[in-house]
Amino acid sequence: MDRVPTLDLRRFETDRQAFVAELGAAYRRFGFCCFSHHGIDDAVIADAYAAFARFFAQSEEEKRRCAVTTAGGGGRGYVGFKVETARTSTIPDLKEFFHIGREPGPAGDPVLRPNLWPPGLPEFRAHAEALFASMERAGGVVLSAIASDLGLRPDFFRDVVDHGDSILRALHYPPIDPRDLPAVRAEAHEDISLITLLVGATESGLEILTRDGAWLPIEAEPGTLVVNVGDMLQRLTNRVYPSTTHRVNNPAGAGAGRSRYSMPFFLAPNMEYVIRSLPGCIGAEGDHFPEPITAHDYLMERLREIKLQAA
Structure with missing residues (x-):
């Protein structure tokens, strides 16, 4: 059975040629690759999850104090339940989320707007910023390896992403309410940016669509960093690296009664x-x-x- 490989990210320094070849093969075949020993501290991940869970446990009124309008693109702050809709679907996803961008954002910039921070959770900002910085560093290593595989100099992407609108998204998928069906937690979609980094989702459910048209679960060990190609990198590489369709499927049995949290980082x-x-x-x-x-x-x-930007 196919399985997305897990590579030791430290090998980019110790075994570069073989590592880059394996990474390139994974991205050409799956559009996904998993990494161990990625340098993101377990405590940073755990602290961020705890802070985000406290935010989502608040009342709807309190959460909406950090909400933005659709005209703003949802690029910062809170976006409510059943708002985002995959471009191939008419049914909104069963999720709510919070966006954190580069800090500080330039005042008055229409894209890199300042972040919104929950007023009642003073620890939220510190934990979010720590995870953002860690994800950005790990993403830089992955991009260096990608550049090497593509025959570019390893630092090719450094000046491409140094002030981009990268986004950390804290995601909450509430327990499944049968009244919301047939909606799913995240309908089949592709990501927009160069790469997406995802570490330590609290529940399974992530699946990718293979070239044979079958759904393949991502079976990563706890603490593994999953990194997939986004549409911008697919376009930049002329489809050499595919932006693979993926989804977060609804769980069966007891899992349907539990929340799922995840923290993707969209490196732009x-x-x-x-x-x-x-x-x-x-x-x-x-x-x-x-x-x-x-x-x-x-x-x-x-x-x-x-549906995150007004037409």
Whole structure:
């Protein structure tokens, strides 16, 4: 049976050539790869989960003190239950979430807006910022390995992402209410940014769609970092790296009565960065994306599709 491989991220320094080859093979086949020894401290993860769980346990009125309007793109603060809708679906996902961006955000910037912080949870900000920084560092290592696999210099992405609108999303999937069916926790979708990092979801449910059309569960050990290709990287690599469809399926049995929490980190390029197919990724089939587009314009298109940006 197929299984997304788990690689020791330390091997990028100690066994680079073999590690990069294995990473490249995983991304070309699955669009996903898992990593152990990624450098994100267990305590940082646990503290963030505890802080986010306390936020979601608050009343709806209290949570909405940190809400933003759809016109703002949902890029910061709280987005309520059953708001985000996959672009291939008309039924909203069974989730609520909180977005944390780069801090500090430039005042008045229409994209990199300042963060919103829950007024009644003073520890929330410190734990969120610690996880954001840790995820960003780990993502930088993965991007260096990806660059090496693509025949680029290892620091290729450093100046591409140094002030991008990367987002940490604290996600809460409440216990399943039969009245909400046939909706699912997260309908089949692809991610938008360059890569998505996900560490330590509290419950199973993540599945990817293989090239054979079957749903394959991600069976990662606790503490493993799951990193998948986003649409921007797929476009940049001219589909050499696929942005794989994935979902969070509803659990069966006792799992349906438990909340699920996860903390994906969407590592994004700088808003002015022009996404065009890398020359080394244009093969016999030609350029699938002949029209370049800025990261900002691409992001806005996709946010409108998933109902997080007003049309």
